[in-house]
Amino acid sequence: MLRDIGGEVMGKYSDLKKNIKQMGCLAVAFSGGVDSTFLLKVANQVLSDWVIAIIVKLNSFPDKEFENAVRFCQEEKIEYRVIEVDELSIDGFAANPVDRCYICKSKVFGEIKKLAESMNIHQVVEGTNSDDESDYRPGMRAIRELGVKSPLKEVGLTKAEIRELSQNMGLRTWNKPSLACLSSRFVYGEQITKKKLKMVEDAEEFLHELGYRQVRVRIHGENMARIEPVPEDISKVVFQREEINSKFEEIGFKYVTLDLKGYRTGSMNEVLLDDKNEGNS
Numbered sequence: 001m002l003r004d005i006g007g008e009v010m011g012k013y014s015d016l017k018k019n020i021k022q023m024g025c026l027a028v029a030f031s032g033g034v035d036s037t038f039l040l041k042v043a044n045q046v047l048s049d050w051v052i053a054i055i056v057k058l059n060s061f062p063d064k065e066f067e068n069a070v071r072f073c074q075e076e077k078i079e080y081r082v083i084e085v086d087e088l089s090i091d092g093f094a095a096n097p098v099d100r101c102y103i104c105k106s107k108v109f110g111e112i113k114k115l116a117e118s119m120n121i122h123q124v125v126e127g128t129n130s131d132d133e134s135d136y137r138p139g140m141r142a143i144r145e146l147g148v149k150s151p152l153k154e155v156g157l158t159k160a161e162i163r164e165l166s167q168n169m170g171l172r173t174w175n176k177p178s179l180a181c182l183s184s185r186f187v188y189g190e191q192i193t194k195k196k197l198k199m200v201e202d203a204e205e206f207l208h209e210l211g212y213r214q215v216r217v218r219i220h221g222e223n224m225a226r227i228e229p230v231p232e233d234i235s236k237v238v239f240q241r242e243e244i245n246s247k248f249e250e251i252g253f254k255y256v257t258l259d260l261k262g263y264r265t266g267s268m269n270e271v272l273l274d275d276k277n278e279g280n281s
Helices: 007-023 034-050 063-076 100-118 130-134 139-145 159-168 194-209 231-239 241-251 267-280
Strands: 026-029 051-057 080-084 215-220 224-229 255-258
Touching (some): 026 034, 034 051, 034 063, 034 159, 051 063, 051 100, 100 139, 194 224, 194 241, 224 231, 231 255, 241 255
Parallel strands (some): 051 080, 224 255
16 A cells, blocks of 8 residues: 555556556566556556566666566566667667667567467557656657556656655665666767777766766767766765876776766757757757
8 A cells, every 4th residue: 555645646556557457468678677666566556467577688778777677577476588789780770879768778679579470469568657758768768659558647747756656665666767778878969889888888887886876977089978967966076086087097098077067868869959040940
């Protein structure tokens, strides 16, 4: 029984359970993040043995997050399957065009649907929430084209509301930092490689070990890192600059910079907005 949850949020939560129940049998695309964990938990509560989690192992998906996703399914006794996809081999992906996410999700969700249908499951769902519509997300087009549903977005649940419900349900992910594909750390048009993905993953993992919860390491060229901490951690980065610089050089970066704007989602999309505004001027 959920307690201390406002009526509007409870209404959305009730609609979510109702919608899931009507689907009857589900495959949940599961990453282990805040949204997909909440969605999978609710789906399992509503449908029990009629839900399966499908976890996709990608080069752009940190190993630690993959392991956490598998562990959650095991702890909750939720049936799951793992698909391995080498997104760098998908035609056009590694060149990192502005529709990179569309290229990737078309392949990934196509594989998820194929696996689900082989198990006689005809509905795939994923964890996009209503806040996600505010950013440039070409991958959503692939999701729509493939008939994948986004139950959290459909009932209007925001990230904050999902965190509130997750906390009330006792999910450890309720305050987990927002995650994103490691390929989102690259400048559009810059070649994505396994080596550079690993550099970003190791750099962010080091910062997490230092106590930075929400942070991004953007990569520019072959060897420059741009650190985006939350604003309140900017002074901490400056204080620890020698330690951070030393570790980043060990990882492979030659230049380490600090973004004074701090962390914000989709910062690599800002150049797209600039280009659009120049075109309208």
